[in-house]
Amino acid sequence: MNKKYPTGLPDKYIEGWDNLYKKQIEKPLNELPTFLTHYALQEFYFFTYGQEIQGKKAIDLATGDGIDACFLAKLGYTVTAIDILPSSIEITKKRAEALGIDDKINVYLEDMDKFVLKRESFDVVSAIQCLQYLLEKAPAKLEELIRAVKPGGWLLYGGNVKPHFKTDPPLRFITMLELRKALKNWTIFSLAREERLMRPGDKRGYVWAVAQKPSKK
Numbered sequence: 001m002n003k004k005y006p007t008g009l010p011d012k013y014i015e016g017w018d019n020l021y022k023k024q025i026e027k028p029l030n031e032l033p034t035f036l037t038h039y040a041l042q043e044f045y046f047f048t049y050g051q052e053i054q055g056k057k058a059i060d061l062a063t064g065d066g067i068d069a070c071f072l073a074k075l076g077y078t079v080t081a082i083d084i085l086p087s088s089i090e091i092t093k094k095r096a097e098a099l100g101i102d103d104k105i106n107v108y109l110e111d112m113d114k115f116v117l118k119r120e121s122f123d124v125v126s127a128i129q130c131l132q133y134l135l136e137k138a139p140a141k142l143e144e145l146i147r148a149v150k151p152g153g154w155l156l157y158g159g160n161v162k163p164h165f166k167t168d169p170p171l172r173f174i175t176m177l178e179l180r181k182a183l184k185n186w187t188i189f190s191l192a193r194e195e196r197l198m199r200p201g202d203k204r205g206y207v208w209a210v211a212q213k214p215s216k217k
């Protein structure tokens with residue numbers, strides 16, 4: 001296999017993201033696209049509005065263009081953001097700087113496969129559109145993320161479900177049933193699914209979850 005990118009995947013899976021982030025890096029700060037955050041992040045914001053954030057820690061795995069990580073930092077969390085692409089690290093830092101929150105974000109070039117999250121170490125763990133890239137290791141990583149949430153903390157998850165365009169090797173998507181089982185005993189604020197027509201003939205299925213871990217008694 002390839003390898004321009006240090007993942008266990010064909011480069012073509014990652015190259016599109018790299019090119020996208022590189023284009024964004026070239027833009028002046030005031031022209032950075034301000035796409036909406038992922039649904040899970042938006043809903044999390046609604047569900048937790050008004051709660052105390054001071055001193056709380058969040059992590060955003062495979063942060064991509066850093067929009068979700070910056071959103072959490074803007075809310076007041078101290079955020080760790082990781083991604084395997086240098087272009088992602090650069091655009092996330094640039095976005096944080098543009099938003100004046102660079103002191104709230106630590107951005108690291110890391111492979112999420114090797115980056116082990118300690119048990120009960122974060123108040124918010126966000127994994128949006130990324131676990132599928134770990135192929136058969138995705139379910140075990142989800143378990144690790146669940147353990148990493150502090151009691152009373154939150155998991156924000158986003159992924160695809162079928163229909164999805166065919167890939168070789170096939171990406172490993174977490175199903176709604178797996179999410180429900182993994183989040184047993186948690187308070188599930190949102191476990192949702194939608195299909196979206198991206199362009200003619202290209203329908204994608206999305207699933208996301210916003211859930212709170214029980215507090216310790």
Ligand SMILES: C[S@@+](CC[C@H](N)C(=O)[O-])C[C@H]1O[C@@H](n2cnc3c(N)ncnc32)[C@H](O)[C@@H]1O
Nearest residue numbers: 017062063064083084085111112128129130133
């Ligand atoms: C579909 S994008 C999602 C980005 C962001 N979370 C979002 O929802 O906009 C996938 C991201 O996963 C990153 N990625 C893929 N494999 C990775 C790995 N093993 N470790 C860290 N990041 C990875 C890619 O570089 C890319 O930024």
